Amino acid sequence: MENTSVNFIHEAINKDLENGIYNRVQTRFPPEPNGYLHIGHAKAICIDFGTAEKYNGVCNLRFDDTNPVKEDVEYVDSIMEDIKWLGFKWDKVHYASDYFDFLHECAIKLIKKGKAYVDDQSADEIRAARGTLKEPGTESPYRNRTTQENLDLFNRMTKGEFDTGAKVLRAKIDMASPNINMRDPIIYRILKASHHRTGDKWCVYPMYDFAHPLSDAAEGVTHSLCTLEFEDHRPLYDWVLRELDFEMPPRQIEFARLNLNYTLTSKRKCLNLVNEGVVSGWDDPRMFTLCGMRRRGFTPQAIKSFCEKIGVSKSNSVVDLSLLEFCLRDDLSHKSPRAMAVLKPLKVIIDNYPDDMVEEIEVEINPEKPELGMRKVKFTKEIYIEQDDFMEEPVKKYFRLAPGKEVRLKGAYFITCNSWDKDENGNITCLHCTYDPQSKGGNSPDGRKVKGTLHWVSAKFAHDAQIRLYDRLFDVENPSNEVGVTDFKDNLNPNSLVILNGCKVEPYLADAKIGETFQFMRQGYFTPDYDSKPDALIFNRTVALKDSWAKKN
Ligand code: ATP
Ligand code: MG
Numbered sequence: 160m161e162n163t164s165v166n167f168i169h170e171a172i173n174k175d176l177e178n179g180i181y182n183r184v185q186t187r188f189p190p191e192p193n194g195y196l197h198i199g200h201a202k203a204i205c206i207d208f209g210t211a212e213k214y215n216g217v218c219n220l221r222f223d224d225t226n227p228v229k230e231d232v233e234y235v236d237s238i239m240e241d242i243k244w245l246g247f248k249w250d251k252v253h254y255a256s257d258y259f260d261f262l263h264e265c266a267i268k269l270i271k272k273g274k275a276y277v278d279d280q281s282a283d284e285i286r287a288a289r290g291t292l293k294e295p296g297t298e299s300p301y302r303n304r305t306t307q308e309n310l311d312l313f314n315r316m317t318k319g320e321f322d323t324g325a326k327v328l329r330a331k332i333d334m335a336s337p338n339i340n341m342r343d344p345i346i347y348r349i350l351k352a353s354h355h356r357t358g359d360k361w362c363v364y365p366m367y368d369f370a371h372p373l374s375d376a377a378e379g380v381t382h383s384l385c386t387l388e389f390e391d392h393r394p395l396y397d398w399v400l401r402e403l404d405f406e407m408p409p410r411q412i413e414f415a416r417l418n419l420n421y422t423l424t425s426k427r428k429c430l431n432l433v434n435e436g437v438v439s440g441w442d443d444p445r446m447f448t449l450c451g452m453r454r455r456g457f458t459p460q461a462i463k464s465f466c467e468k469i470g471v472s473k474s475n476s477v478v479d480l481s482l483l484e485f486c487l488r489d490d491l492s493h494k495s496p497r498a499m500a501v502l503k504p505l506k507v508i509i510d511n512y513p514d515d516m517v518e519e520i521e522v523e524i525n526p527e528k529p530e531l532g533m534r535k536v537k538f539t540k541e542i543y544i545e546q547d548d549f550m551e552e553p554v555k556k557y558f559r560l561a562p563g564k565e566v567r568l569k570g571a572y573f574i575t576c577n578s579w580d581k582d583e584n585g586n587i588t589c590l591h592c593t594y595d596p597q598s599k600g601g602n603s604p605d606g607r608k609v610k611g612t613l614h615w616v617s618a619k620f621a622h623d624a625q626i627r628l629y630d631r632l633f634d635v636e637n638p639s640n641e642v643g644v645t646d647f648k649d650n651l652n653p654n655s656l657v658i659l660n661g662c663k664v665e666p667y668l669a670d671a672k673i674g675e676t677f678q679f680m681r682q683g684y685f686t687p688d689y690d691s692k693p694d695a696l697i698f699n700r701t702v703a704l705k706d707s708w709a710k711k712n
Pocket of ligand 1: 188189190191192198199200202203384385386415416417418424425426427
């Protein structure tokens with residue numbers, strides 16, 4: 160998909176190129192490997208990789224793994240898989256941890272310049288002395304240590320002489336700065352923890368605000384695109400690069416985070432849902448993680464076109480989930496072959512149809528793509544239709560099957576319902592119908608009209624399947640805010656997963672492969688679940704044909 164839109168990021172880059180500040184464009188996508196990627200990350204990925212593509216530049220993948228405590232290889236692998244699935248290619252893979260030596264040298268340079276000092280205050284003391292938006296902070300009693308003393312202490316911190324939290328290294332900037340981030344931010348801390356890549360080599364670890372600009376600069380990033388919450392950190396980003404004398408320092412540009420109503424776009428909150436068993440895992444199809452969406456049947460194209468549509472804005476807003484679903488339907492409708500599946504089967508016996516006859520009915524593979532032609536569906540005396548497609552006492556404007564009423568079976572024949580059987584509880588178990596042999600192909604033989612067209616499957620040839628109907632996990636627009644943040648459980652939609660067993664599907668669906676989607680006529684888009692097996696088919700509903708939430712609101 161060629162990206163021709165111009166947004167404020169591209170305008171800024173154009174200016175930089177015109178002014179000769181840079182002669183090339185390099186970006187990076189910098190996830191912290193502490194969870195799976197979600198739809199919010201997809202926006203950042205489209206912006207980071209999309210911008211590089213637009214300028215024939217490169218985009219690196221950089222794992223921001225400066226916090227040893229929360230990170231894991233499992234996450235590294237999944238992040239790479241998700242980016243590839245979206246269809247983007249990184250130039251190189253980097254790890255912030257690869258720069259630990261370089262970052263440590265940079266810290267020593269700052270100390271030597273008199274721009275960093277070791278502070279013995281506790282985290283609480285430091286926080287308390289930071290001041291507020293209205294009041295300046297208070298300088299640390301350790302702020303004026305000599306360079307020699309700072310070098311010695313930082314060296315001993317690095318060797319592991321002090322306990323976790325006993326000392327920190329702070330940048331010496333300005334405790335009275337109106338920007339709290341500039342009030343002597345911590346740049347290194349002691350953490351006696353094993354790192355997933357560097358093992359026990361280090362017991363001091365750089366803070367994000369120190370590691371990030373330097374990692375960008377080390378890689379030759381020109382434009383460091385990030386989300387709006389880092390806007391206030393930009394002065395610090397620039398300070399670090401200036402103090403360390405980088406010649407063509409990267410420029411940070413911020414854009415708004417994606418917020419999607421009815422969903423959580425935060426790794427921490429997603430992890431919470433997984434840990435508390437609210438969902439079956441990171442790839443539960445109700446999760447808006449990329450792996451959950453993939454399992455649900457989302458396509459990369461749908462996600463990318465969604466990101467394209469929401470654009471790049473400079474102010475935070477909440478995007479409606481139905482826009483994402485719109486993009487999904489839009490993509491699936493031309494990609495998905497049609498199929499017939501009966502979710503809640505009701506047996507129909509066509510009394511005047513020969514007992515052992517099997518006819519091959521032709522239906523379009525996809526009416527939106529006539530070039531694909533037709534496929535054959537077997538028609539027999541006994542078929543299944545949906546329970547909902549029959550009413551013993553039809554309400555007004557009910558155009559489906561009812562006593563004495565005639566309907567069209569998709570691609571097959573007109574049938575009329577004559578009688579029905581019930582079990583001892585009064586439930587209808589079977590309909591008896593007659594068909595009009597002259598209506599073959601579902602065409603009216605004499606101009607008489609039938610309004611309803613039903614989908615059906617042959618009882619003899621259908622396969623059993625389990626069908627999982629997914630809906631929004633939450634039934635409030637802002638699940639993390641409306642109740643105390645710890646308990647989004649109060650906001651759960653009790654019908655977010657409905658499992659139907661004994662569904663009847665067309666035999667060709669038995670060969671459906673993971674990643675293929677189908678439009679089940681009148682029902683929506685479906686894809687085989689990872690747990691599906693040839694003798695125990697399982698389909699996930701990716702999205703219904705229509706937005707049922709639009710009506711409710
Ligand atoms: P989370 O809050 O889910 O943990 P994060 O921002 O901490 O998200 P990172 O791994 O640091 O996650 O994110 C990698 C990149 O993706 C960052 O550049 C970040 O700004 C971006 N990103 C994360 N969430 C969103 C979002 N909702 N919308 C747009 N970009 C996002
Ligand atoms: Mg983060």
